[in-house]
Each structure stands twice: as structure tokens, then as C-alpha cells.
Amino acid sequence: MSLRYAPSVVGAIGILVIGSVGCATKKHVREAIAPVQNQLNQTQAQVGTLQKQSDDNKQAIGDLDRQVATADEKATDAGKKAAEAADAAAKANSVATDAAQKADAANTLAQQTGTKLDTTIHNLDNYKLVSTEPVYFGFGRSALAKDEQEKLDDTVQKLTAMKDYVVEVEGFADRTGNVSYNRELSRKRADAVVHYLAVEHNVPLRSIRELGVGSDFPDADNRTREARKENRRVDVKVYQLDLGGPTQAANNDQPVSPAP
Numbered sequence: 001m002s003l004r005y006a007p008s009v010v011g012a013i014g015i016l017v018i019g020s021v022g023c024a025t026k027k028h029v030r031e032a033i034a035p036v037q038n039q040l041n042q043t044q045a046q047v048g049t050l051q052k053q054s055d056d057n058k059q060a061i062g063d064l065d066r067q068v069a070t071a072d073e074k075a076t077d078a079g080k081k082a083a084e085a086a087d088a089a090a091k092a093n094s095v096a097t098d099a100a101q102k103a104d105a106a107n108t109l110a111q112q113t114g115t116k117l118d119t120t121i122h123n124l125d126n127y128k129l130v131s132t133e134p135v136y137f138g139f140g141r142s143a144l145a146k147d148e149q150e151k152l153d154d155t156v157q158k159l160t161a162m163k164d165y166v167v168e169v170e171g172f173a174d175r176t177g178n179v180s181y182n183r184e185l186s187r188k189r190a191d192a193v194v195h196y197l198a199v200e201h202n203v204p205l206r207s208i209r210e211l212g213v214g215s216d217f218p219d220a221d222n223r224t225r226e227a228r229k230e231n232r233r234v235d236v237k238v239y240q241l242d243l244g245g246p247t248q249a250a251n252n253d254q255p256v257s258p259a260p
Contacts, residue, residue: 127166127239131158135193135234139176142188144196152193155236156201164241167203169193171212172235174228179214186234187212193234 133155135148144152159165171190173182190210197203222228 126241126243128242130162130165130238130240131155132238133236135189135236136229137189137232137234139232140185142185142192144192149196152196152201152236155238156197156203158238159203162238162240165207166239167197167208168235168237168239169197169208169210170235170237171210171214172231172233173214174231175222176228183212183214186214189232189234193236 133151135144135151137143137148138145159167169190171186171188171193173186173189175182177185190212194205194208194210197208198205222231
């Protein structure tokens with residue numbers, strides 16, 4: 001028995017079938033797409049997190065770069081200061097070395113001078129008087145006159161050919177005025193002679209003995225003008241070491257006076 005359906009029935013059945021298939025397809029698509037969408041959402045979230053981390057890292061790198069630049073500047077400045085300090089230390093060391101060398105030289109010179117002075121002192125009794133030159137001064141004056149300077153020039157000429165000598169400088173005054181004034185005046189006169197010998201003629205100070213006697217040992221009696229003039233003087237006595245025999249006494253010779 002064959003069935004025959006009306007066209008309307010067939011159409012309705014077709015629509016139902018198509019509708020059922022369409023709904024099933026959409027549901028299937030949604031179910032198939034959902035995991036992908038979830039994965040996409042997770043991926044987008046991860047990308048956002050990575051982007052934020054990247055931004056944070058860029059900020060941290062920038063901060064680190066600035067810190068490194070600051071540290072580099074400080075290191076460079078520290079290097080300059082260290083170089084300056086090293087240069088200053090080198091200069092200070094050079095100055096110290098130079099000072100030490102000068103101190104050694106001064107010490108050597110002092111030892112040599114001390115040895116020479118010791119030799120001079122220990123041999124005082126072996127010095128003999130070579131010459132005596134009186135240098136005269138005006139009343140109340142301690143300045144060297146021109147003609148008296150010429151006397152000292154002649155004395156220095158004799159010294160240039162001598163070794164191991166001692167120059168004794170004794171200042172005197174007449175009895176006009178009190179004792180302390182005359183003693184100071186005689187010292188100034190002796191100072192003037194020593195200054196002339198040492199500064200103008202480079203006679204070593206170690207070879208000079210000086211004493212301001214004042215009016216205590218007058219050479220004349222002070223009663224006349226000529227006698228008082230004779231006492232306004234400085235005696236410049238030159239002694240030379242003589243190890244060949246005993247000391248020969250000279251007229252009115254006196255022992256070498258110690259340095260004041």
C-alpha cells in the first residue's frame with residue numbers, strides 16, 4: 001500500500017527537519033567555540049599581564065639606567081679626586097724628601113762646623129796673635145767711618161791667605177757717661193765691625209769672637225781728649241793656629257774671648 005502525502009505536509013516536515021538541524025548546528029558551534037573563546041580570553045588576559053610586566057620592566061630598566069649613570073658619574077668624580085689626592089700626596093712626598101735631604105745636609109754641615117769649633121776650642125792655647133788693628137769711633141757714635149772701613153779692608157786681605165784663624169773683636173768706650181751706657185755703646189761698636197766683616201767681606205761668623213767691654217778696661221787714663229779718643233775704639237785681633245810649638249806671647253796679649 002503506497003502512501004501519498006499532501007505537499008503541505010511535506011513542506012512542514014521539511015521545515016521541521018531544517019529547523020531541528022539548524023538549532024543543533026548552532027548549539028554545536030557554540031559548544032565548539034566556547035573553549036576557544038575561553039582560551040582566547042585567557043590569552044588576552046595573559047597578554048595584558050605581560051604588557052604590564054613589560055611596562056614595569058621598562059620603568060625598572062629606566063630607573064636602573066639612571067642609577068648606573070649616577071653611579072658612573074660618582075665613580076668618575078671619585079676617580080678624579082683620587083688622582084688629585086695621589087698627585088697631592090706625591091708632591092707632599094717630594095717636599096718631604098727635599099726637606100729630609102736639606103735636613104741631612106744641614107746636619108752634616110752642623111757636624112762639620114761642630115767638629116771645627118771643637119777643634120778650635122781645644123786648640124785655643126795654640127793660637128798666636130798675628131795682628132791687632134784698632135778701629136776708632138766718634139764721641140757717642142757706633143757707625144764706622146770711611147777711613148776705619150779701609151783698615152778692616154786691609155785686615156780682610158790678610159785673612160784670605162790664612163787658614164785656621166780666629167778674629168777677636170773687642171769694643172771699648174771712654175768713661176764719659178755711666179757704666180751700662182758705655183758697655184752698650186761698646187757692644188754696638190763691636191757689632192758694627194762684625195757686621196762689616198761678615199756681610200761686606202763674607203768672613204765666617206764661626207771664626208769671629210765678639211765682646212763689648214765698655215769702659216772697664218781703658219787703654220788710656222781718660223784724663224785728656226786724646227786719651228778718651230784712644231778708648232773709643234774696637235780692637236780687631238787676628239789669631240792663627242800654630243801647632244808647631246808653644247804659644248808666643250805678644251805685647252799686651254790677652255786670651256781669646258769667648259763668644260757672648
